[in-house]
Amino acid sequence: MTDKTNSKTPGLSRRSLLKAGFAAGAVAGTAGAARAAGDPLITEIQDWNRYLGDGVQARPYGTPSEYEANVVRRDVEWLTASTESSVNFTPLHELDGIITPNGLCFERHHGGIADINPADHRLMINGLVDSPLVFTMEDLKRFPRENRVYFLECAANSGMEWRGSQLNGCQYTHGMVHCVMYTGVPLKLILEEAGLKTNAKWVMPEGADASAMTRSIPMEKALDDCLVAFKMNGEALRPEQGYPLRLVVPGWEGNMWVKWLRRIEVGDEPWHQREETSKYTDLLENGKARRFTWVMDPKSVITSPSPQAPISHGKGPMVISGVAWSGNGRIKRVDVSLDGGRNWKTARLDGPSLSKAMHRFYLDIDWDGSDMLIQSRAMDEHGFFQPTKNELRAARGENSIYHNNGIQTWYVKADGMVENVEVS
Ligand code: MTE
Ligand code: CO
Numbered sequence: 001m002t003d004k005t006n007s008k009t010p011g012l013s014r015r016s017l018l019k020a021g022f023a024a025g026a027v028a029g030t031a032g033a034a035r036a037a038g039d040p041l042i043t044e045i046q047d048w049n050r051y052l053g054d055g056v057q058a059r060p061y062g063t064p065s066e067y068e069a070n071v072v073r074r075d076v077e078w079l080t081a082s083t084e085s086s087v088n089f090t091p092l093h094e095l096d097g098i099i100t101p102n103g104l105c106f107e108r109h110h111g112g113i114a115d116i117n118p119a120d121h122r123l124m125i126n127g128l129v130d131s132p133l134v135f136t137m138e139d140l141k142r143f144p145r146e147n148r149v150y151f152l153e154c155a156a157n158s159g160m161e162w163r164g165s166q167l168n169g170c171q172y173t174h175g176m177v178h179c180v181m182y183t184g185v186p187l188k189l190i191l192e193e194a195g196l197k198t199n200a201k202w203v204m205p206e207g208a209d210a211s212a213m214t215r216s217i218p219m220e221k222a223l224d225d226c227l228v229a230f231k232m233n234g235e236a237l238r239p240e241q242g243y244p245l246r247l248v249v250p251g252w253e254g255n256m257w258v259k260w261l262r263r264i265e266v267g268d269e270p271w272h273q274r275e276e277t278s279k280y281t282d283l284l285e286n287g288k289a290r291r292f293t294w295v296m297d298p299k300s301v302i303t304s305p306s307p308q309a310p311i312s313h314g315k316g317p318m319v320i321s322g323v324a325w326s327g328n329g330r331i332k333r334v335d336v337s338l339d340g341g342r343n344w345k346t347a348r349l350d351g352p353s354l355s356k357a358m359h360r361f362y363l364d365i366d367w368d369g370s371d372m373l374i375q376s377r378a379m380d381e382h383g384f385f386q387p388t389k390n391e392l393r394a395a396r397g398e399n400s401i402y403h404n405n406g407i408q409t410w411y412v413k414a415d416g417m418v419e420n421v422e423v424s
Contacts, residue, residue: 063103068094070094071091071094071104072091072104073088073089073090073091073104073105073106073107074088074089074091074171074172075087075088075089076089076167076172079160083112084109084111084112084210085109085110085111085112085211086108086109087106087107087108087109087154087156087176088106088107089106089171089172089175089176090104090105090106090171090175090176090177090178091104091171091175091308092170092171092174092175092177092301092303092323093169093170093171093303093304093306093308093309094309095303096321096360097351097360098149098179098323098351098352098354098357098358098359098360099149099179099180099181099233099358100178100179100180100358101233102180102232102233102235102238102241103238104178105178105180105232105238105240105241106154106175106176106177106178107240107241108154108176108254109209109211109240109259110209110211110213111209111210111211111212112209112210113209113239113240114207114208114209114210114239114259114260115239116208116243116244116260118137118243118244119136119137121136121137121208121244121245121262122134122135122136122262123135123140123190123228123245123261123262123263123264124262124263124264125190125191125193125194125263125264125266126263126264126265126266127200127204127265127266127267128196128197128199128200128266128267128268129191129194129195129196129197129200129266130194130195130196130197131194131195132194133193133194135190137230137244137245140185140190140228140230140245141230143185143189143190143193144185144186144189145183145184145185146183146184146185146186146227147181147182147183148181148182148184148225148227148248148250149179149180149181149182149352149354149357150179150180150182150248150250150251150356150357151177151178151179151296151325151356151357151358152177152178152179152248152254152257153176153177153253153254153296153299153325153327154176154177154253154254154255155253155254155255155280155293155296155402155403156176156401156402157174157175157176157177157404158173158174158176158299158404158405158406158408159400159401159402159404160172160173161173161389161404161406161408162393162398162400162401162404163398164422165409165420165421165422166420167420168307168308168419168420169306169307169308169420170301170302170303170306170307170308170408171308173301173408173420174299174301174408176254177323177325177358179325179357179358180232180233181232181233181234182227182229182231182232182248183229183230183231183232183234184227184228184229184230184231184248185227185228186225186226186227186228187203187222187223187226187227187228187247187264188222188223188224188226190228190264191203191222191223191264191266194266196219196266197266199268200219200266200267200268201218201219201267201268201269202216202217202218202219202266202267202268202269202270202271203216203217203219203222203264203265203266203267204216204217204264204265204266204267204271204273205217205247205256205258205261205263205264206258206261206262206263206264206265207242207258207259207260207261207262208260208261208262209259209260213255213258213259213275214258214271214273214275215255215256215258215273215275215276216267216270216271216272216273216276217249217256218270221249221252221294225250225356226247226248226249226250227247227248227250228245228246228247228248228261229245229246229247229248230244230245241259242257242258242259242260242261243260245260245261245262246258246259246260246261247259247261249294250327250355250356251295251296251326251327251328251329251356252294252295252296252327253280253293253294253295253296253402253403255275255279255280256294270292276291276292277291280293280402281293281402282396282399282400282401282402282403283397283399283400284396284397284399285396285397285398285399290396293402293403294327295327295328296325296326296327296403296405297326297327297328297384297386297403297405298324298325298326298328298331298378298379298380298384298385298386298405299324299325299326299378299386299405300322300323300324300325300331300334300361300376300377300378300386301322301323301376301408302320302321302322302336302374302375302376302408302410303321303322303323304319304320304321304322305318305320305374305410305412305416305418306410306418307410307417307418307419307420309418310416310417310418311367311412311416311418312416313416314369314416315367315368315369316366316367317364317365317366317367318364318365318366318367319362319363319364319365320336320347320362320363320364320365320374321360321361321362322334322336322347322360322361322376323358323359323360323361324358324359324361324376324378325356325357325358325359325378326356326378326380326381326384327356328356328380328381328382328384329355329356329380329381329382330353330354330355330359330380330381331349331353331359331378331379331380331381332379332380332381333346333349333378333379334346334347334349334359334361334376334377334378334379335347335376335377335379336361336363336374336375336376336377337373337374337375337376337377338365338372338373338374339372339373340373340375340409340423341373341375341388341407341409341423344377345363347361347362347363347376348361348362348363348364349361350362359378361376369414370414371411371412371413371414372411372412373409373410373411373412373421373423374409374410374412375407375408375409375410376407376408377407386405386406386407387405387406387407388406388407389404389406389407389422390406390424391406392404392405392406408420409421409422409423
């Protein structure tokens with residue numbers, strides 16, 4: 001390159017321009033302008049601006065920039081005994097908008113990731129139907145299909161927080177949730193193809209993985225909005241999300257969204273499987289347990305600032321950002337408190353507002369640099385809202401693991417660092 005303006009050492013005219021810019025910045029008096037004017041990243045031509053970059057074949061399947069290498073799913077080693085029956089968490093603090101990128105959707109497996117060639121995959125419908133059927137993947141793709149955006153939340157999300165604030169980061173406290181667009185066939189169409197007997201009241205999806213996950217789902221839900229899905233965010237399901245086929249059970253606890261879906265039995269009563277008796281039930285103070293608590297109630301969390309996303313810029317204008325969702329439908333309102341729940345401001349919902357999907361909220365504030373106890377509280381279109389953690393404990397005791405939708409508090413310190421705390 002011979003063009004003088006591309007030379008690394010600025011010419012005279014460039015240097016005087018730089019001086020002028022610096023002076024203008026100083027007069028303007030804002031930190032941003034002063035920094036821009038004296039910044040070699042502005043005044044010097046950088047290598048990436050000077051040399052050709054990689055060609056089109058360098059990344060046949062795109063991956064994020066190397067500078068985003070810290071944006072990954074993470075697990076907590078001591079949480080589970082093995083990696084096959086375990087969980088990792090969505091890095092909520094690094095994301096924006098309402099869609100979770102496929103490679104960052106948290107994973108929860110009870111028997112590892114099944115490795116299935118779609119050509120060998122079958123879905124069987126049996127039980128109380130006129131004609132038991134077996135579908136190949138190709139057969140399923142001949143049914144009319146739909147695209148729908150839904151959140152999936154594991155019932156155990158925030159489960160560690162029942163006994164007080166434990167894990168320092170919304171990735172760990174709230175990261176068992178993701179929200180993607182599914183492409184799939186309404187379960188209703190497949191059941192109708194087999195023909196339901198008059199006493200068909202329940203369905204039991206079963207997984208083709210080593211855990212053979214099985215759950216009972218009432219027929220009203222099966223015929224309402226469940227999907228048999230093969231795509232997420234436009235591409236094939238990821239192996240860890242149930243490739244090649246999973247059940248989508250909008251708004252209901254993640255455990256029912258059977259992955260590697262191989263069979264759906266139709267019956268006249270629930271099956272009382274392990275995952276709906278000894279697990280995914282809530283033991284109350286009086287020794288009784290809540291069962292079949294399918295719907296995920298309204299919930300929200302501030303994703304930034306949060307323990308993994310401290311404030312690095314000092315006082316002044318800033319954006320408080322978070323996500324909210326409800327298994328009942330749309331989120332209608334999210335309130336944010338800066339003082340531990342004494343006063344509330346209504347946050348700004350931004351982006352699509354879709355039923356049983358994640359919603360993005362923002363509160364734009366001018367931070368005076370003092371300590372804050374920040375909280376968010378979601379309300380859905382049916383008027384259900386998030387309780388405080390103490391209200392939850394008063395109602396359900398402290399034996400629970402599942403269905404903790406209590407209000408989360410982050411303690412923001414004057415230096416911008418953030419901690420998971422509880423206010424009483
Ligand atoms: N389906 C099968 N076949 N096996 C499993 O272990 N885990 C369930 C559910 N479906 C599971 C399954 C649980 S507990 C949850 S929370 C969701 O899948 C997690 O879905 P994800 O891994 O796509 O996030
Ligand atoms: Co789960």
